[in-house]
Amino acid sequence: MTAVHSPTAADSGASASANFRSTTRSSVDVSPERVSTVATAVLKGVHEAIREHDVTYPEFQAAKQWLMDLGEGGEWPLFLDVFVEHVVEEVAARTQDGTKGSILGPYYLPDQVTLPAVSTLPMRADEQGSPLVFSGRVVDLAGQPLAGAELDVWHADSEGYYSGFAPGIPDGNLRAVVVTDAEGRFEITTVQPAPYQIPTDGPTGQLIDAAGWHPWRPAHLHLIVRAPGHRPITTQLYFAGGEYVDSDVAEAVKPELVLMPSDQRVTYDFVLEPA
Ligand code: MBD
Ligand code: FE
Numbered sequence: 001m002t003a004v005h006s007p008t009a010a011d012s013g014a015s016a017s018a019n020f021r022s023t024t025r026s027s028v029d030v031s032p033e034r035v036s037t038v039a040t041a042v043l044k045g046v047h048e049a050i051r052e053h054d055v056t057y058p059e060f061q062a063a064k065q066w067l068m069d070l071g072e073g074g075e076w077p078l079f080l081d082v083f084v085e086h087v088v089e090e091v092a093a094r095t096q097d098g099t100k101g102s103i104l105g106p107y108y109l110p111d112q113v114t115l116p117a118v119s120t121l122p123m124r125a126d127e128q129g130s131p132l133v134f135s136g137r138v139v140d141l142a143g144q145p146l147a148g149a150e151l152d153v154w155h156a157d158s159e160g161y162y163s164g165f166a167p168g169i170p171d172g173n174l175r176a177v178v179v180t181d182a183e184g185r186f187e188i189t190t191v192q193p194a195p196y197q198i199p200t201d202g203p204t205g206q207l208i209d210a211a212g213w214h215p216w217r218p219a220h221l222h223l224i225v226r227a228p229g230h231r232p233i234t235t236q237l238y239f240a241g242g243e244y245v246d247s248d249v250a251e252a253v254k255p256e257l258v259l260m261p262s263d264q265r266v267t268y269d270f271v272l273e274p275a
Helices: 010-023 032-052 057-072 076-083 085-095 203-211
Strands: 118-120 131-140 150-155 175-179 185-191 220-226 233-239 265-267 270-272
Touching: 010 076, 057 076, 057 203, 076 085, 076 203, 150 185, 175 185, 220 270
Parallel strands: 118 185, 131 265, 131 270
Antiparallel strands: 131 185, 150 175, 150 220, 220 233
């Protein structure tokens, strides 16, 4: 498979910045001791890398320029979610039971249309890609079904683009909140997403190219699963045998989250722990 270059791909990274600003106003109470501990450790890591690898002045200035470009291009959310979030998730997962979590990524949009348990995701009349039926249940740690649980689902289209971020896709395309039935069941009809390529024309893509890495994430479904009285889980599901499942640039694949497609159908049961 060859890398398809889109001249507008970097817009997705910048749109992610605008979205983050408007949706994520989190403030966290941190003591000076905590700030000092973490900031000192981060700076120490940078200092050590410079010493260990004899980083030169020209390299230091190039890095400074690149970081300025990353901010001006609006790609901090993209960069951090691709290269850092998986470790934040790993730490959060230490105290998490039930279904394994994975990273949120930069392309979540809240407040999508609510649909009943058996539904087709909003899609264009001529939506490309092979059909995919994704079904399963939401249960608690004891295996009891959770009726009225919400599956907030979003995924890329058959070209790897997300609505709300890439141009030319209707708002809400391939996004919805699906509510489980009385037995905790759901059955979502959609299309098979394509692998996702980090935009090659922005600073994040430049770094990947300059380092000789590859810019791909395997095809995936994003989910936030919620039920009253239970801890919500943010996760992703992947497809066995798909490209990049073993080499995700964002390092967000866990073996428990890889689905075995059969006849264009996949199933997964989500297990939520008490809040
Ligand atoms: C994605 O689609 C994604 O899920 C993540 C985590 C980062 C970049 C693009
Ligand atoms: Fe994604």
